[in-house]
Amino acid sequence: MMKNVTASMAGTVINVLVQAGDQVNQGQDVVVLESMKMEVPIQAEADGKVVEVKVNVGDFVNDGDVILVLE
Template sequence: MTQVKAPMAGTVFEVSVKEGDTVTVGQTLIILESMKMEIPCEAEVAGTVKKILVAEGDFIDEEAVLLELE
Protein backbone atom coordinates (compact mmCIF):
# COMPACT_ATOMS: atom_id res chain seq x y z
CA MET A 1 0.00 0.00 0.00
CA THR A 2 1.20 3.50 -0.87
CA GLN A 3 0.04 6.61 0.94
CA VAL A 4 -0.26 9.88 -0.97
CA LYS A 5 0.57 12.77 1.36
CA ALA A 6 0.04 16.51 1.12
CA PRO A 7 3.21 18.40 0.13
CA MET A 8 2.00 21.44 2.10
CA ALA A 9 -0.91 22.64 4.21
CA GLY A 10 -3.95 23.88 2.31
CA THR A 11 -7.52 23.22 1.28
CA VAL A 12 -8.63 20.28 -0.84
CA PHE A 13 -9.79 22.01 -4.04
CA GLU A 14 -10.67 18.94 -6.11
CA VAL A 15 -10.64 15.16 -5.75
CA SER A 16 -10.01 13.88 -9.28
CA VAL A 17 -10.44 10.14 -8.61
CA LYS A 18 -12.81 7.85 -6.74
CA GLU A 19 -12.26 4.66 -4.77
CA GLY A 20 -11.69 1.72 -7.10
CA ASP A 21 -10.18 3.82 -9.91
CA THR A 22 -6.99 2.54 -11.55
CA VAL A 23 -4.33 5.25 -11.78
CA THR A 24 -1.05 5.63 -13.67
CA VAL A 25 2.23 7.22 -12.63
CA GLY A 26 1.98 11.00 -12.87
CA GLN A 27 -1.82 11.10 -12.89
CA THR A 28 -3.32 13.95 -10.85
CA LEU A 29 -5.26 12.52 -7.91
CA ILE A 30 -6.08 15.55 -5.80
CA ILE A 31 -5.61 19.30 -6.25
CA LEU A 32 -4.82 21.38 -3.19
CA GLU A 33 -5.19 25.14 -2.94
CA SER A 34 -2.67 27.03 -0.85
CA MET A 35 -1.70 30.71 -0.96
CA LYS A 36 -3.94 31.21 -4.03
CA MET A 37 -2.05 28.49 -5.94
CA GLU A 38 -3.32 25.12 -7.12
CA ILE A 39 -0.98 22.26 -6.24
CA PRO A 40 -1.58 18.90 -7.97
CA CYS A 41 -0.87 15.75 -5.95
CA GLU A 42 0.14 13.07 -8.42
CA ALA A 43 0.49 9.30 -8.26
CA GLU A 44 4.10 8.24 -7.75
CA VAL A 45 3.18 4.61 -8.51
CA ALA A 46 0.52 2.94 -10.63
CA GLY A 47 -2.26 1.17 -8.75
CA THR A 48 -5.84 1.23 -7.59
CA VAL A 49 -7.35 3.85 -5.28
CA LYS A 50 -8.13 1.92 -2.09
CA LYS A 51 -9.36 4.69 0.18
CA ILE A 52 -9.83 8.46 -0.07
CA LEU A 53 -9.33 10.12 3.31
CA VAL A 54 -10.26 13.73 2.46
CA ALA A 55 -13.13 15.60 0.82
CA GLU A 56 -13.32 18.78 -1.22
CA GLY A 57 -13.23 21.79 1.09
CA ASP A 58 -11.26 20.04 3.87
CA PHE A 59 -8.30 21.93 5.33
CA ILE A 60 -5.33 19.61 5.66
CA ASP A 61 -1.89 19.89 7.24
CA GLU A 62 1.44 19.28 5.54
CA GLU A 63 2.21 15.54 5.27
CA ALA A 64 -1.45 14.59 5.95
CA VAL A 65 -2.42 11.34 4.21
CA LEU A 66 -4.83 12.18 1.37
CA LEU A 67 -5.48 8.72 -0.05
CA GLU A 68 -4.16 5.19 -0.22
CA LEU A 69 -3.19 3.24 -3.35
CA GLU A 70 -2.64 -0.50 -3.64
Protein backbone atom coordinates in the same frame (compact mmCIF):
# COMPACT_ATOMS: atom_id res chain seq x y z
CA MET B 1 1.30 -3.60 -0.72
CA MET B 2 -0.53 -0.41 0.29
CA LYS B 3 0.99 2.95 -0.65
CA ASN B 4 -0.04 6.29 0.83
CA VAL B 5 -0.26 9.43 -1.28
CA THR B 6 0.48 12.42 0.95
CA ALA B 7 0.03 16.18 0.72
CA SER B 8 3.21 17.99 -0.30
CA MET B 9 2.12 21.19 1.46
CA ALA B 10 -0.60 22.57 3.69
CA GLY B 11 -3.74 23.72 1.92
CA THR B 12 -7.45 23.31 1.29
CA VAL B 13 -8.74 20.51 -0.95
CA ILE B 14 -10.53 22.14 -3.89
CA ASN B 15 -10.91 19.11 -6.16
CA VAL B 16 -10.74 15.32 -5.77
CA LEU B 17 -10.04 13.81 -9.19
CA VAL B 18 -10.30 10.10 -8.33
CA GLN B 19 -12.51 7.79 -6.29
CA ALA B 20 -12.14 4.37 -4.69
CA GLY B 21 -11.75 1.70 -7.34
CA ASP B 22 -10.04 3.94 -9.91
CA GLN B 23 -6.76 2.82 -11.45
CA VAL B 24 -4.09 5.56 -11.40
CA ASN B 25 -0.65 5.92 -12.92
CA GLN B 26 2.46 7.37 -11.35
CA GLY B 27 2.48 11.13 -11.92
CA GLN B 28 -1.30 11.36 -12.46
CA ASP B 29 -3.03 14.27 -10.70
CA VAL B 30 -5.32 12.87 -7.99
CA VAL B 31 -6.20 15.88 -5.79
CA VAL B 32 -5.89 19.65 -6.21
CA LEU B 33 -5.03 21.81 -3.19
CA GLU B 34 -5.28 25.57 -2.84
CA SER B 35 -2.43 27.13 -0.91
CA MET B 36 -1.67 30.85 -0.82
CA LYS B 37 -4.18 31.41 -3.68
CA MET B 38 -2.31 28.93 -5.91
CA GLU B 39 -3.75 25.65 -7.18
CA VAL B 40 -1.34 22.81 -6.47
CA PRO B 41 -1.97 19.38 -8.00
CA ILE B 42 -1.01 16.36 -5.91
CA GLN B 43 0.15 13.42 -7.98
CA ALA B 44 0.14 9.66 -7.44
CA GLU B 45 3.61 8.55 -6.39
CA ALA B 46 3.12 5.07 -7.91
CA ASP B 47 0.82 3.08 -10.17
CA GLY B 48 -2.06 1.41 -8.37
CA LYS B 49 -5.73 1.09 -7.58
CA VAL B 50 -7.33 3.66 -5.26
CA VAL B 51 -8.45 1.81 -2.12
CA GLU B 52 -9.53 4.80 -0.04
CA VAL B 53 -9.82 8.57 -0.49
CA LYS B 54 -9.24 10.19 2.90
CA VAL B 55 -10.17 13.79 2.01
CA ASN B 56 -13.18 15.71 0.73
CA VAL B 57 -13.51 19.05 -1.02
CA GLY B 58 -13.18 21.78 1.62
CA ASP B 59 -10.93 19.77 3.96
CA PHE B 60 -7.72 21.40 5.21
CA VAL B 61 -4.62 19.20 5.06
CA ASN B 62 -1.13 19.67 6.43
CA ASP B 63 2.14 18.74 4.75
CA GLY B 64 2.54 14.98 5.03
CA ASP B 65 -1.15 14.16 5.68
CA VAL B 66 -2.36 11.03 3.89
CA ILE B 67 -4.86 11.99 1.19
CA LEU B 68 -5.44 8.60 -0.41
CA VAL B 69 -4.33 4.98 -0.26
CA LEU B 70 -3.27 2.88 -3.25
CA GLU B 71 -2.78 -0.85 -3.58
